[in-house]
Amino acid sequence: MQRKSSISLSPSSRYAVLGGGSWATAIVKILSYSIESLGWYVRSEDTLKHIEQFGHNPKYLSSINIDTKKVWLTNDINQIIEKSDVLIVAIPSAFLTDTLKEITTSIKDKFIVSAVKGIIPDNNLTIAEYFNQHYEIPFDNIGIVTGPCHAEEVALERLSYLTLACKSRENAQMLADKFECHFIKTTTTTDIYGVEYAAVLKNIYAIASGICHGLGYGDNFQAVLVSNAQRELKRFLDGTYPSKRNVDTSAYLGDLLVTCYSNFSRNRTFGNMIGKGYTVKATMAEMNMVAEGYYATSCIYSINDKYHISMPIADAVYSILYQHANPRPTIKRLVDQLK
Known part of the structure; x- marks a missing residue:
């Protein structure tokens, strides 16, 4: 009732x-x-x-x-x-x-x-x-x-x-x-919690996808990156709000895929520019629309300080966007953590 x-x-x-x-x-x-x-x-x-x-x-x-x-x-x-x-x-x-x-x-x-x-x-x-x-x-x-x-x-x-x-x-x-x-x-x-946080996280992973594209990584690597991102997303949801949810459905996996792969994705575009050498400030000035993943990256990093969930992709994006880490060696280190 x-x-x-x-x-x-x-x-x-x-x-x-x-x-x-x-x-x-x-x-x-x-x-x-x-x-x-x-x-x-x-x-x-x-x-x-x-x-x-x-x-x-x-x-x-x-x-x-x-x-x-x-x-x-x-x-x-x-x-x-x-x-x-x-x-x-x-x-x-x-x-x-x-x-x-x-x-x-x-x-x-x-x-x-x-x-x-x-x-x-x-x-x-x-x-x-x-x-x-x-x-x-x-x-x-x-x-x-x-x-x-x-x-x-x-x-x-x-x-x-x-x-x-x-x-x-x-x-x-x-x-x-x-x-x-x-x-x-x-x-x-x-699952209002799960779908909302999944929508936040997929923007971070789309930025990662864009950065890798800007650095010259191909479709084969993108498939590995996104499959790892899906598992990372699941770890975060299960670790912060356990529920009997199916993250393989369109609200989770589908949204992740389109945001990481589509040319319409502003978060992927944002990451692509970062990978090509633009600064965050220059990228934000160049784009006419907000890339939600930029703000989400810092927020999720702060939230995860409480849970300590393994999130190497999100952590790499945070290092690049907020700690001014060089994208190329940062992604190279990430490569060794993916399966």
């Missing part, structure tokens, strides 16, 4: 997306197929006005046509909160706390869905943990949307799979029904 504080989603629940980037824009496109009135919080007034006038986001995924008859926009985060029951958060983790500071109304009665795939840099908290600790949102009222699904392929309507995670299978299925459309397949799980 669910506690009284838990929320049961219904077909009439009102949905809104928070964020103006590529993934937020992709989610708006997905949900507009199943929701007749969808709220969208876009912080930039110029972006908001452009979308209202021309029906597309001028900065991200501009090929996506936004049905402004179904999607209502605002740059007032409190207005979107008051008019919505379910808040889908798609704001990069590095900017999330500053955005949420604008909230003056209570969100305790809202259902939060994280689409961030990141971790709060200054707190070492996942998005679910952050909302639970700082806004008193019960974990029963938090969902996660994850899976191997790049925003760019959503824009092209290429077949993709998403996993919706909630403590309640009924709520997870309700969300899955909203996200499913002719090019999105969905599945559900109750």
